[in-house]
Amino acid sequence: MTALFSAKSITKKYGRQIGCEDVSFDVYAGEVLGIVGESGSGKSTLLNCISGQIGFDSGSVHFDMRDRGFCDMATLSEPERRFLARTDMAFVHQNPRDGLRMAVSAGGNIGERLMNIGARHYGDIRATASEWMSRVELSTNRIDDRPFAFSGGMQQRLQIARNLVTAPRLIFMDEPTGGLDVSVQARLLDLLRGLVQELGLAVIIVTHDLAVVRMLADRMMVMQQGRVVEEGLADQVLDDPQHAYSQLLVSSVLQV
Amino acid sequence: MTLNADPNSSADKDASYNFAYLDEQTKRMIRRALLKAVAIPGYQVPFAAREMPMPYGWGTGGVQVTAACLTPDDCLKVIDQGADDTTNAVSIRSFFEKTAAVKTTENTAEASIIQTRHRIPETPLNENQILVYQVPIPEPLRFLEPRETETRKMHALAEYGLMHVKLYEDISQHGHIATAYAYPVEVENRYIMDPSPIPKFDNPKMNNSPALQLFGAGREQRIYAIPPYCQVQSLDFDDYPFNRLRAPQSCEVCGSENSYLDEMIVDDAGGRMFVCSDTDYCSRRQAGQDAEPEVGQ
Numbered sequence: 058m059t060a061l062f063s064a065k066s067i068t069k070k071y072g073r074q075i076g077c078e079d080v081s082f083d084v085y086a087g088e089v090l091g092i093v094g095e096s097g098s099g100k101s102t103l104l105n106c107i108s109g110q111i112g113f114d115s116g117s118v119h120f121d122m123r124d125r126g127f128c129d130m131a132t133l134s135e136p137e138r139r140f141l142a143r144t145d146m147a148f149v150h151q152n153p154r155d156g157l158r159m160a161v162s163a164g165g166n167i168g169e170r171l172m173n174i175g176a177r178h179y180g181d182i183r184a185t186a187s188e189w190m191s192r193v194e195l196s197t198n199r200i201d202d203r204p205f206a207f208s209g210g211m212q213q214r215l216q217i218a219r220n221l222v223t224a225p226r227l228i229f230m231d232e233p234t235g236g237l238d239v240s241v242q243a244r245l246l247d248l249l250r251g252l253v254q255e256l257g258l259a260v261i262i263v264t265h266d267l268a269v270v271r272m273l274a275d276r277m278m279v280m281q282q283g284r285v286v287e288e289g290l291a292d293q294v295l296d297d298p299q300h301a302y303s304q305l306l307v308s309s310v311l312q313v
Numbered sequence: 314m315t316l317n318a319d320p321n322s323s324a325d326k327d328a329s330y331n332f333a334y335l336d337e338q339t340k341r342m343i344r345r346a347l348l349k350a351v352a353i354p355g356y357q358v359p360f361a362a363r364e365m366p367m368p369y370g371w372g373t374g375g376v377q378v379t380a381a382c383l384t385p386d387d388c389l390k391v392i393d394q395g396a397d398d399t400t401n402a403v404s405i406r407s408f409f410e411k412t413a414a415v416k417t418t419e420n421t422a423e424a425s426i427i428q429t430r431h432r433i434p435e436t437p438l439n440e441n442q443i444l445v446y447q448v449p450i451p452e453p454l455r456f457l458e459p460r461e462t463e464t465r466k467m468h469a470l471a472e473y474g475l476m477h478v479k480l481y482e483d484i485s486q487h488g489h490i491a492t493a494y495a496y497p498v499e500v501e502n503r504y505i506m507d508p509s510p511i512p513k514f515d516n517p518k519m520n521n522s523p524a525l526q527l528f529g530a531g532r533e534q535r536i537y538a539i540p541p542y543c544q545v546q547s548l549d550f551d552d553y554p555f556n557r558l559r560a561p562q563s564c565e566v567c568g569s570e571n572s573y574l575d576e577m578i579v580d581d582a583g584g585r586m587f588v589c590s591d592t593d594y595c596s597r598r599q600a601g602q603d604a605e606p607e608v609g610q
Contacts, residue, residue: 136470158457158478164485165478172481173474179484179550201485 091274355500373531395590
């Protein structure tokens, strides 16, 4: 079995500061990889590098494309990369305002990716949008409301629906539960877990919240100062951390 | 677009102005932009728009394009919302009478260059005519995507899904495509273009038009064009096709049932009347010189 997505020796420096250094990993279809670490450990930089949001200094990113197989993302032309970013890949931002069009209705937000790849039948687009709203537990009679009329948790669910509508195979998530209160967080995680299993998605999720990793991730990487200090199965790393920093991280979680 | 060897030969011309106001280098720069625009139908060509002796929004772009196209033999017609006798039309016409001493007319068929604000004349145009549009905002994606760098990239890569999001929003809010003017079109199956704020009633007239159509946006410093006989398609959905919008009445002055109508409020008691927005067309019909154009031209 070949990997769906593979990053090799990704290094990104901001001048003399290290963003992330020599990070390599593979993600297989249907697998959820959690990346944890404290603020400034380079996890968001890494995510932005591998998802093509920013450039990196050295290393390579490969993706198993539907039409031409496993290939280096750097060899794709810009239209191909942008097309891929709208179809087979998706990016869920921490702040839904970054990922949604706030002046466009919920239905339009979900339909945008469909219209981008050529859907031109209003009835079909609306039916799909409505179906996805119910899949992410949003009331379908709010399909014509704009996102700023939604609560933070609803906006986040809308952002997820907007990204999943083209059936991507790989999703990047940057702190998807950040800024939400715990009960909303729990529902969102529940929803994500359901969707991931149902659709067989591969997810790379960046978070500082170990509970998110425990609930969603199959494998995890712990980052510190731009480097990966420990990686392994999520339960294994969380229950039996080997590296001093991982131990510190796990033991820092407050118990209620 | 060739100039006479001595542009100052015309006797009644005010010698303190260069022919058609702009200096020759500026006209040359604009003509180069025009040639590029004609070569790439629907593509917005940047140009170094000059300050004109009128405020932005009064047609500075259209005036510069007209000035660059005018020759001393041309006959100029200027319309504003279809009318020859409104402030904008009158002042631009007298501007060129003064600075270029060209013949002017209100007769659409007689004109060789027609500068227009927000209408296409009802009388069909021919191959010897140039239609110059005044454009306030040339970028059709502007209100959907505020970043100019991003909209340029979207044009370059023909990523136009966002334009349909706007139409989707119209249908979801109003039950039909409520955009009634500046209705986006696709030119030659490639570029999406803002036809300037003409009513969507006029959109089909742009398709396969024998006349050269030039668009000038002065403040935004863009020129674009539709060469003659180009395919211009109004965007729509499969289940919500494009339709021309026209008031169901007929003109109360000339009785036309096919022309685009203005609604005039005539008293304080809700009284209103509908008359042709194209004044030349209406007055010629009253004089009995024009037959009704074919429906759906």
